Amino acid sequence: MSCLKASIPQIDNTLQELIGAVENAPSLGAMMLAAWRLARLLAVRLVEGELAKRAQRPTEWPHCERCGKKLKSKGFEGRQLTGLIGVVRWERRVGRCPGGCEIGQVAPLDTELGLQPNQRTSGGLKRAACALAVFVPFEIATVLLKLLTETAVSSGAVWTWVQEAGQASMDRLKQQLEALQDGQEPGEEEVEAAVAALPLLVGADGVMVPFRPNGGKPNGRTVWREVKVAVLARLSQRITRTGKQASQLVQRRLVAVLGSIDDLSPRLWLEARRQGILSAEIVVWLCDGGRGFWRLFRERFEKHAQGILDFYHAAQNLWKGAKVWLDGRTKRSRQWFAQARRKLRRGKANEVLADLQAALALDGLPDSARKTLQNLYDYLDTHRDHIDYARFKALGLPIGSGLVESACKWLIQQRFKGVGMRWSEDGFNHLLHLRLDWVNGRFDDLFAFAASPNC
């Protein structure tokens, strides 16, 4: 150890001071912090030393892309890059076209090192900052980044990186949707055989998000817009601490769009194909009464999935019907509701429908009550195949869409609905797509363009 300590100042004299900070640290915490700073600086010096060495090697000058003449050296120029280890500075040869073509300066060493022209930040730092921004506001992301890496970046820089990566994500999705449209099959995501044997659950919900009015200008009243969110997951069972069996979602994938059901439709189908909707043994579509989502079910999923209407939503509608029909006779409406709910739960939907038909045939039924009852009848009749709750229970399938709804709400609520938050459409979309890539396990691919994404 003392040998290592003695050799460090030979690399760089200024490191002596940091060695002193380690030696004089009053507490273990201070000692570790000082040693870490030393290690980071040492890493920077090592990289800079290596870069200086490589910069001295003879340069293979490429030819001008305009006129074909061999580029000529203009001597050394400085460059720097900020990465997770800190700021690295070096000098390397730059060249220009001897014919005077306006191709700017060319630095062959930069290209060799996998740097983009004008790149000032490493892919690894951008990736870390974007990952933080997926969960916390931009300002907090910069604070956490500083705390964890000692690298200072502005929240504006994090915002810019999120826009870039989010746009890359949206472009990638657009390509995948176009490929699907052209008949190219998306590959199924690989999962363990035990997971592939579980029922595939599909559900969707709408979640409201606050937007700025007037094309993103900050003043004016908040505009609330609905984001359509869908979840696909395998339904697994776990034993709770109290020994009860409870459902849980595994291999969870989310799809979301700021747009209509028709915008959601191809996105959800693309993900459904990846999650094995054509090969899963049991596929369940679980949703509450939102009409647009059931239209999507009929258009895309009916052939492949058992639809289940959220039981609590169905019961809520029964109660609404009972209240209007038996107005003023509270006790009777409660009794009828309790009985109808029980029948529905036990798979006797036909009896409930017969009861409603009998009620509709009564003389002297007020128009408003008739309308409500007719609506209730039509609603249950439309969903006749989706309310066979006794059978669903026997198959071990859930009859409430709570799991689906909380997964959908979480995606939006946790990040987009903080106090005082209001979004521009672009800002929202970019971050939404990054967040989706994160939860769907496709985040790292977005940063793979950087030659060394880990630093």
Ligand SMILES: [Zn+2]
């Ligand atoms: Zn030229």
